[in-house]
Amino acid sequence: xxxxxxxxxxxxxxxxxxxxxxxxxxxxxxxxxxxxxxxxxxxxxxxxxxxxxxxxxxxxxxxxxxxxxxxxxxxxxxxxxxxxxxxxxxxxxxxxxxxxxxxxxxxx
Numbered sequence: 384x385x386x387x388x389x390x391x392x393x394x395x396x397x398x399x400x401x402x403x404x405x406x407x408x409x410x411x412x413x414x415x416x417x418x419x420x421x422x423x424x425x426x427x428x429x430x431x432x433x434x435x436x437x438x439x440x441x442x443x444x445x446x447x448x449x450x451x452x453x454x455x456x457x458x459x460x461x462x463x464x465x466x467x468x469x470x471x472x473x474x475x476x477x478x479x480x481x482x483x484x485x486x487x488x489x490x491x
Contacts, residue, residue, distance in 0.1 A: 389427030395420075398436055412437070412451065414470045417478060419462075421455045433458050441482035442466070442475055449475065 390408040397404060397413035398420065404413050412419035419437035424430045435457025443450040449466040466475055
């Protein structure tokens with residue numbers, strides 16, 4: 384099965400916070416709260432049956448940029464997506480802080 388990206392310009396209302404998001408063809412999460420939706424098998428295909436909310440659970444640094452790690456609240460699948468230029472820096476910092484706090488509580 385191919386992992387070919389399908390670019391779709393789609394606007395949507397975030398199911399977590401209600402923000403109206405204007406898509407640019409690469410948009411896959413809300414820029415205000417960083418939540419996404421589990422809709423793709425392959426990027427952009429909209430073929431997944433789950434349709435659960437994808438909660439941002441951590442932020443990773445990769446190749447000079449940052450990645451949001453999402454976990455589906457319905458099925459538990461995890462996916463990684465780049466932080467977009469228009470994402471709320473406050474939301475990115477809140478996810479990173481919550482992840483760091485949780486890691487300290489759990490320990491090594």
